[in-house]
Amino acid sequence: MEAGLAFGVPVALVFAGMIFVGAYKAWRTLKTDYDLLGLLFFQGLLDATVAGSLYGMTQLWVILAMLPVAAVAAKKPLRPLRQADVSPLRPG
Numbered sequence: 454m455e456a457g458l459a460f461g462v463p464v465a466l467v468f469a470g471m472i473f474v475g476a477y478k479a480w481r482t483l484k485t486d487y488d489l490l491g492l493l494f495f496q497g498l499l500d501a502t503v504a505g506s507l508y509g510m511t512q513l514w515v516i517l518a519m520l521p522v523a524a525v526a527a528k529k530p531l532r533p534l535r536q537a538d539v540s541p542l543r544p545g
Contacts, residue, residue, distance in 0.1 A: 459508070468508065471517065472498070478520040487523035490516060 479494035494516045501510035 472507070475517045475520055478523075479516075482520065482523050485523075490519060490523050494520065 475494060476498070479491035482488060482491040494513070497510060497513040497516055498507075501507045501513050504510070507513070
């Protein structure tokens with residue numbers, strides 16, 4: 454982990470915690486409407502691991518910032534569509 458070598462053990466622990474929390478939230482979003490976000494996180498994590506630059510991977514940081522919003526939005530139930538919302542010009 455280059456974060457541990459560059460910034461020391463405390464920052465490496467924070468970084469590892471953020472990655473583990475991100476992986477947990479990404480795993481939880483796989484069964485919701487935001488499943489693509491979870492898949493992109495795991496794809497970015499694999500890509501960054503193979504490339505050897507976890508700390509400098511922009512895609513991983515952007516998705517990591519978007520995951521809490523997706524987790525909150527996934528908990529809210531969607532309201533059912535009324536007939537007037539689906540076809541407002543339909544008579545009756």
